[in-house]
Amino acid sequence: MSISLPQKLAVAIQKNPEGLLKTAVDFAIRAHTGQKRKSGEPYVTHPLQVGETLIHWGLDEPTIIAGILHDTVEDTTVTLEDVERLFGTDVAFLVNGVTKISKIKYRGAVEAQVENLRKMILALSQDIRVVFIKLADRLHNMNTLGAVAPQKQKRIAAETDEIYAPLAYRLGMHQVSGDLQDLAFPYLKPKEYAWLTKTVPEQYEARIQYLEAFKPEVEKILNENGIQNYTIDFRAKRYSSLYKKLVAHDMDISKIYDLVAMRIIVDSTANCYGALGLIHAHYPPLPGRIKDYIAMPKPNGYRSLHTTVFGPEKTIIEFQIRTREMHEENENGIAAHWLYKQKQSGIKSPHPHILTQELTWVQQLKTWQEHIESGKSPDEILDTMKIEFFKDRIFAITPAGDVIDLPSGATPVDFAYHVHSVLGNTCVAAKVNGKFVALNYPLVSGDLVEILTQKNKMPSEDWLEFVKTASARDRIRTALRGKENALTKKHRPQKTEFKLTVISRVGLLKDITAIIARSHINITDVTSVGAGTGVSNVIKIVCDLTDTEKAVKIATKLKQLKEIREITHRLVA
Ligand code: MN
Numbered sequence: 074m075s076i077s078l079p080q081k082l083a084v085a086i087q088k089n090p091e092g093l094l095k096t097a098v099d100f101a102i103r104a105h106t107g108q109k110r111k112s113g114e115p116y117v118t119h120p121l122q123v124g125e126t127l128i129h130w131g132l133d134e135p136t137i138i139a140g141i142l143h144d145t146v147e148d149t150t151v152t153l154e155d156v157e158r159l160f161g162t163d164v165a166f167l168v169n170g171v172t173k174i175s176k177i178k179y180r181g182a183v184e185a186q187v188e189n190l191r192k193m194i195l196a197l198s199q200d201i202r203v204v205f206i207k208l209a210d211r212l213h214n215m216n217t218l219g220a221v222a223p224q225k226q227k228r229i230a231a232e233t234d235e236i237y238a239p240l241a242y243r244l245g246m247h248q249v250s251g252d253l254q255d256l257a258f259p260y261l262k263p264k265e266y267a268w269l270t271k272t273v274p275e276q277y278e279a280r281i282q283y284l285e286a287f288k289p290e291v292e293k294i295l296n297e298n299g300i301q302n303y304t305i306d307f308r309a310k311r312y313s314s315l316y317k318k319l320v321a322h323d324m325d326i327s328k329i330y331d332l333v334a335m336r337i338i339v340d341s342t343a344n345c346y347g348a349l350g351l352i353h354a355h356y357p358p359l360p361g362r363i364k365d366y367i368a369m370p371k372p373n374g375y376r377s378l379h380t381t382v383f384g385p386e387k388t389i390i391e392f393q394i395r396t397r398e399m400h401e402e403n404e405n406g407i408a409a410h411w412l413y414k415q416k417q418s419g420i421k422s423p424h425p426h427i428l429t430q431e432l433t434w435v436q437q438l439k440t441w442q443e444h445i446e447s448g449k450s451p452d453e454i455l456d457t458m459k460i461e462f463f464k465d466r467i468f469a470i471t472p473a474g475d476v477i478d479l480p481s482g483a484t485p486v487d488f489a490y491h492v493h494s495v496l497g498n499t500c501v502a503a504k505v506n507g508k509f510v511a512l513n514y515p516l517v518s519g520d521l522v523e524i525l526t527q528k529n530k531m532p533s534e535d536w537l538e539f540v541k542t543a544s545a546r547d548r549i550r551t552a553l554r555g556k557e558n559a560l561t562k563k564h565r566p567q568k569t570e571f572k573l574t575v576i577s578r579v580g581l582l583k584d585i586t587a588i589i590a591r592s593h594i595n596i597t598d599v600t601s602v603g604a605g606t607g608v609s610n611v612i613k614i615v616c617d618l619t620d621t622e623k624a625v626k627i628a629t630k631l632k633q634l635k636e637i638r639e640i641t642h643r644l645v646a
Contacts, residue, residue: 076102076117079125085137093160097138098124100159104142104149111220119213120144126209130405135160136202139167143206147172170203171210173519178474179232187235189476193468194240196518204240208249211237215256230260245374248404254313262316269312276326277309280333287384291335294351302340303348308393309333330359330381331391338400342367345394349378352392356382359389367399375403469520477522482515483541489524490545497545498552499526513539531556566644568597569618571628574639577603577610581636585612588630594618609638619644 078086078098086095101120108116124141138160145151146168153172157165174197179190198204215233218226234257241250259266284307295303310318310332322328337348345367352358362381370376377395384390395403469477469488477491485503489496503510504523516522532549540546571589575581582601589596595617603610618624624642631640 076115076121079121081128082121082125085128093138094134094141097141097160100151101141101145104145104151108148110217112217113220116144116148119217122213123206123209126212127205130205130209132202132205135163135167136205139164139171139202140206140209142168143171143210147175167200167203167206170198170200171206173197174203174207177470177519179228179236186475187239189468189478191236191240191243192466192478193470193476193518194236196466196468201244204244208237208241208246208253212249212252212256215253218256218260226260230257233257234261245402246405247375251311251314255311258313258316265316266312269316272326273312273315273332276332281307281309283388284333284335284390287390288335290385291337291352294355295337295348298347298351300339300344300348300351303344304338306336306338307333308336330389334391334393336393336395338395338397340396342396345378345396348394349380349392352380352382352394356384356390358382367395377403467516467518467520469516469518469522472521472523479516480541484513484515484539485510485522485524486512486536486549487540487542487545488516488522490540490548491542492524494548494552496524496526497548498532499528499530500524500532501527501530512536566619566646567617568615568645569621569624569642570645571612571614571616571624571631571640571642573612573614573631573637575610575612576636576638577606577608578636579606581634582612584634585614585631585637588634589614589616589627592623592627592630594623594627615645 082094082098086092086098089095098121102117105115105117105120110116110119120141120143123143124137127137127140142151142156142160142164146153146156153165153169156168174194177190177194177197194207195204198207211233214229218229221229233253238250238253238257241247241253288305291305310329315329315332318329319326326332339345339348349363359381362379364379366375366377366379376399377393379391379393381389381391465481467479467481467483469479469483471477471492477488479487479491485505486497486500489500489503500512502525503512503514504525505514505516505520507521532552534549534553536549537546540549573585582599586596586599596614597617598613598615600613601610602612618627621644628640628642631637
């Protein structure tokens, strides 16, 4: 059976028919022989398409090869050792990374959990190229989602929308992020999608016609003022983001000014501002809608000038003005910096703006960028592609699928206390990935942790020696203090014991207890030691009484009985 290769992959192999890429393609075709996609196509069309996308993104050969092999270890008889022997440790590492991520099961979660899930994917990836492969994989799966069972469609679409599209966005890959959201939208909101596709095309059509008519006027202004080497195109707003905006604007499509925007791409930053000035000189801008993302890039590195103006016939138009380089970076983000050609032709010119903003967890990307710009060899760059910003954190999963973010070296006890202090206090054993482990077992990212509990169990003091989180330590100490209190409470005097030395007679004991009972005090124990009637006996009476004053009163009353020679009382536990 012959498999036709995607275009870019075919070209790359033509250039080097004896190369490793060709070996990888043949290897994948053989490994996936007989397997089919849900669409009925040979399975290998999927990994080949992933490889094609990675070539399109300009990634290096190990990444492309790993993309082509990404499903072999999980879905065929091929082992990781086979991959390593034939394609080297780098490729094997990347394939293993993708396999690990595929094991994370998404079951839908609240926003904080989703964020942890994204972090966990990055932490498990250990190398940004693993994330690229996963994004290319997801892109193709979303493009072919129609063939999958409806229930699964919804789950994969939700995971794409909540995990992978935001991940791509954080990496500055707007094109991929937007594509993923658009592909997920019809599965997540079928009714809304149907409404949009019925309503919007007409609006789009009208807008584009208007802008086409307006375009020569803009070209004339730019040409007459010395701006050359520009291109103008139209950017139609994506359905998924249009829908979000419509919800915020009472579903009134006339309020969406950037339904279709006019995009001017120029050859220098100076010309960006030049073009902006010219547009404003001819068309009055709407106040408060001029955005300079060149001077102040978005946190994910996006750079462009945006403005909204009154065009001819007082129609509102949005302009986006940027250089080609900015445009390329805006669409492809971090991938734009990982260009295949860097391997051959050295280092690209610096892009000082991208990713220089403080990012919360993509800060490390900046460091890579600096490494790339500082002229290091590809091998050194490779080292810098390792995801290190989570090297101090691990992400473990609860049986319900929640992700728990912990410091590295954290144990099941830390995990239990992080979930809930009661879970920590009553924890007796732990299972990691289905196997029993010691409570001081160091967890690693991706571990599924199950805590076994016992009611009324108390934490052990030994735990303080191995827990890694301050919160677990504090809670253990609190619980131990509580335990001490409970102990002392047990031994704290609750009762009063009266010790009477008496000359015994018949009915004496009854008279004594009657006096105590009249004071509404409950007697819990009576013991009498002695030889019998007429001789000296010792009687001990224990009763529910802690009030010493009251005990004195009772003793005084009892003393009125002439047979009582001596009486003492004391508090007992
Ligand atoms: Mn796949």
